Amino acid sequence: SQTIHQWPATLVQPVGSPLSLECTVEGTSNPNLYWYRQAAGRGLQLLFYSVGIGQISSEVPQNLSASRPQDRQFILSSKKLLLSDSGFYLCAWSGDSSYEQYFGPGTRLTVT
Amino acid sequence: GQQVMQIPQYQHVQEGEDFTTYCNSSTTLSNIQWYKQRPGGHPVFLIQLVKSGEVKKQKRLTFQFGEAKKNSSLHITATQTTDVGTYFCAGVPMDSNYQLIWGAGTKLIIKP
Incomplete structure (x- = not known):
């Protein structure tokens, strides 16, 4: 069966510090991968999605970036965090011929 | 741009009452x-x-997809405390790339 891992579960970082969040998927190959951000009590904002290694599409302008160095690994990064980067970051995957998405447990990021 | 409106934002119910949430898309959806x-x-x-007009049931949950494939609803009969949470709809536009x-x-809130 497929599983998706995200770490860390929580993170507190000062403004201006770098960020690296990692997501890995097991039990499937060539998944579509997604990074979402969710503000407290709000809906899901799609940040990036990837249909293959090295292929990244960005949905909103921001100081975040994403990379997909391996088929089942998706990384979200920032060189300098802003206060507004605080939120709940969720990684998700879907099959290459299906639409339903399966989410990881998420990372709660607080920028202080 | 394409959007899906979902209402209400919150619904407070007594345990045992029914709950319904509605989604309306600005564009025709494939699913x-x-x-x-x-x-x-x-x-x-x-x-x-x-499918257009499709109705599916999962125990006390009934899901409907409108004839025009632009709206949908989720109805929960006789809510229980385990139903507490936020329910999201997510549509795939006809020309979507996943x-x-x-x-x-x-957000479904059960009144004490």
């Missing part, structure tokens, strides 16, 4: 999905509707 997010958790895929357009979610 619509529903997800549940428990407090503090991540969204979990519930179901996907594909991206979902998310509703803002409806």
Whole structure:
């Protein structure tokens, strides 16, 4: 069966510090991968999605970036965090011929 | 741009009462999905509707997809405390490349 891992579960970082969040998927190959951000009590904002290694599409302008160095690994990064980067970051995957998405447990990021 | 409106934002019910959330898309959808997010958790895929006028049931949950494939609803009969959470719809536009357009979610709150 497929599983998706995200770490860390929580993170507190000062403004201006770098960020690296990692997501890995097991039990499937060539998944579509997604990074979402969710503000407290709000809906899901799609940040990036990837249909293959090295292929990244960005949905909103921001100081975040994403990379997909391996088929089942998706990384979200920032060189300098802003206060507004605080939120709940969720990684998700879907099959290459299906639409339903399966989410990881998420990372709660607080920028202080 | 393409969007999915979801109402209401919140619904307070007594345990045992029914609950309904509605989604309306600005564009025709190839399919619509529903997800549940428990407090503090991540969204979990519930179901996907594909056909015009489709109705699906999962125990006390009834999902409908409109004839025009632009609206959908989720109805929960006789709510229980385990139903607490936020319910999201997410639509796939006809010309989508596997991206979902998310509703803002409806938070189900059970009154004590």
